[in-house]
Amino acid sequence: MSKLLIVDDEVEICEFLKSFFEDRDFEVAVANGGSQALEKVAAFHPEVVLLDIQMPGMDGLQVLKKIKETYPKVKVIMVTAVETQEKIEEAMRFGADNYITKPLSLEYLEKDVQDKIDILAKGF
Amino acid sequence: MPTKADSQDIPKFDYQEVLRDVARSMVRLKRPERLLKLITRFIDRQFGLTHTSLLVLDPKKGRYVFVNSKGAKRLPVGLVKFDIDHPLMQWFSGSKKKLPVQKDFLFLSDVKKMLSRAEFRMAANSRGDLLAGIQKTMQNLNIELLVPGYFKDTLVGLLMLGRRVNGRSFTTQEVTFFQTLAHDCSMAVKTTEYNQNLIEQNQELANRLEEIERMRAKEQRTYYEIMRSLAEEVHAKEPYIFSHVSEVERLGIMTAREMGIGLSGKTKDLLSAALVLHDVGKIGIPDSILCKPGQLTPEEWQIMKTHVEKGARILEPLTDFKKVREIIMAHHERFDGNGYPRGLKGDEILIEARIICVVDSFHAIVSSRCYREGHSIDYAIHEIQKCAGAQFDPVVVDAFLRALKIELQKKGEVPSSLAEYISK
Numbered sequence: 001m002s003k004l005l006i007v008d009d010e011v012e013i014c015e016f017l018k019s020f021f022e023d024r025d026f027e028v029a030v031a032n033g034g035s036q037a038l039e040k041v042a043a044f045h046p047e048v049v050l051l052d053i054q055m056p057g058m059d060g061l062q063v064l065k066k067i068k069e070t071y072p073k074v075k076v077i078m079v080t081a082v083e084t085q086e087k088i089e090e091a092m093r094f095g096a097d098n099y100i101t102k103p104l105s106l107e108y109l110e111k112d113v114q115d116k117i118d119i120l121a122k123g124f
Numbered sequence: 125m126p127t128k129a130d131s132q133d134i135p136k137f138d139y140q141e142v143l144r145d146v147a148r149s150m151v152r153l154k155r156p157e158r159l160l161k162l163i164t165r166f167i168d169r170q171f172g173l174t175h176t177s178l179l180v181l182d183p184k185k186g187r188y189v190f191v192n193s194k195g196a197k198r199l200p201v202g203l204v205k206f207d208i209d210h211p212l213m214q215w216f217s218g219s220k221k222k223l224p225v226q227k228d229f230l231f232l233s234d235v236k237k238m239l240s241r242a243e244f245r246m247a248a249n250s251r252g253d254l255l256a257g258i259q260k261t262m263q264n265l266n267i268e269l270l271v272p273g274y275f276k277d278t279l280v281g282l283l284m285l286g287r288r289v290n291g292r293s294f295t296t297q298e299v300t301f302f303q304t305l306a307h308d309c310s311m312a313v314k315t316t317e318y319n320q321n322l323i324e325q326n327q328e329l330a331n332r333l334e335e336i337e338r339m340r341a342k343e344q345r346t347y348y349e350i351m352r353s354l355a356e357e358v359h360a361k362e363p364y365i366f367s368h369v370s371e372v373e374r375l376g377i378m379t380a381r382e383m384g385i386g387l388s389g390k391t392k393d394l395l396s397a398a399l400v401l402h403d404v405g406k407i408g409i410p411d412s413i414l415c416k417p418g419q420l421t422p423e424e425w426q427i428m429k430t431h432v433e434k435g436a437r438i439l440e441p442l443t444d445f446k447k448v449r450e451i452i453m454a455h456h457e458r459f460d461g462n463g464y465p466r467g468l469k470g471d472e473i474l475i476e477a478r479i480i481c482v483v484d485s486f487h488a489i490v491s492s493r494c495y496r497e498g499h500s501i502d503y504a505i506h507e508i509q510k511c512a513g514a515q516f517d518p519v520v521v522d523a524f525l526r527a528l529k530i531e532l533q534k535k536g537e538v539p540s541s542l543a544e545y546i547s548k
Contacts, residue, residue, distance in 0.1 A: 106204055
């Protein structure tokens with residue numbers, strides 16, 4: 001089973017996406033903040049992380065940087081409500097594997113997560 | 125007589141009453157968000173569903189987004205969007221004729237039934253793909269029933285309803301009720317959108333008008349500057365130390381002030397423009413007449429007199445200064461009625477024109493012209509006084525001489541002829 005970590009400060013979003021991906025046979029963990037996300041990455045070993053950029057405290061960009069420093073193989077998809085070019089460029093510089101803006105298309109989200117899993121399966 | 129079981133099936137509220145409430149709210153509410161929230165909450169409470177969610181079209185972005193969601197399995201508002209080409213939207217936006225069921229609503233169970241039919245399984249046709257996409261979405265979002273809301277032919281939104289917590293299915297009456305509410309929501313959304321567009325369009329129009337007004341004012345200013353240069357040009361060949369135009373302007377303003385004419389903003393601009401431009405029509409008079417050293421022949425006088433109308437005509441594009449044209453038309457009228465072109469008399473002549481008449485004559489007498497030397501101030505004062513009541517308005521003459529006295533006093537050069545004048 002593929003492992004997915006969902007990071008968002010909004011509990012409802014986490015719950016919704018968790019059940020969405022669980023229905024698709026993913027093993028899902030959630031984190032509601034930056035430091036919790038880093039703990040989960042260390043303990044849960046996700047293959048893909050869905051990471052919200054805007055979070056109180058440690059924001060998504062800082063979390064991304066730390067994940068990529070320690071676990072460069074983990075695929076990280078940034079999720080952002082406001083599409084600001086600077087944030088996206090910064091995320092890409094820190095090694096984000098893609099970004100998706102909210103509101104998002106569920107079909108696209110599913111496909112993108114699956115793509116990352118497929119890439120990992122091929123050993124990249 | 126209804127059985128006890130039947131009466132339990134009748135909901136504990138009056139549909140008509142609810143719909144009337146909604147209609148009343150629609151009229152009252154300027155923003156539809158509150159009404160949509162009200163409807164969502166109402167359905168959630170009355171029917172006990174896993175969730176009640178409202179998806180609404182964002183026409184500017186061409187996509188559908190959730191605006192409300194209630195219930196235990198509610199959907200996070202703002203997370204999910206549906207583009208207009210999503211199977212759900214295609215299904216409800218498509219023509220009714222193509223659809224095997226009434227497109228007014230869609231049960232998950234009906235979608236499943238349609239998919240299981242051989243025709244859809246055998247042929248991988250587009251309707252089969254569409255239904256597969258719809259089924260997937262309904263399952264993802266735990267939707268049992270979809271009710272569309274239209275405005276004219278536009279799919280404005282979808283009412284998405286989860287399962288009943290008690291497991292009962294929806295009655296026909298209930299579905300009809302949902303359809304009415306979905307329709308009301310669409311009306312509210314669309315009406316507000318129209319209002320909003322109207323407000324935005326009005327604002328844009330106001331901005332454009334402002335821009336046009338700015339450009340027009342600038343154009344008028346430019347035209348005025350050109351006219352001023354033209355007016356200066358009329359006297360260019362004359363050896364004035366100061367520009368005749370500027371001097372006449374200064375003396376005229378001075379006189380108007382002395383007369384107690386309120387000179388602020390537009391009034392002053394008008395008087396200034398008239399003083400500056402009064403002889404601009406002379407640009408159309410041949411130099412042979414304009415600078416003739418001797419007396420003009422009667423024919424030459426006729427031509428000379430046309431400078432009044434010529435000036436007024438040249439200034440026609442200066443629409444901001446319509447009155448200036450009237451003043452210029454009247455600046456050769458005489459107080460006694462013997463002037464030209466119309467022979468106006470006394471108060472019939474605009475006060476600005478009466479002022480121009482005096483100050484222009486005074487400055488012409490003291491200045492050197494191409495055909496003669498200038499006269500002394502004393503001589504000019506005497507001439508002006510002599511003509512008060514005939515060529516000139518005596519009140520204006522009085523005010524002018526008082527103002528002139530004050531000016532000369534400052535220089536310490538008061539001529540004896542002005543001794544009697546005491547400024548008010």
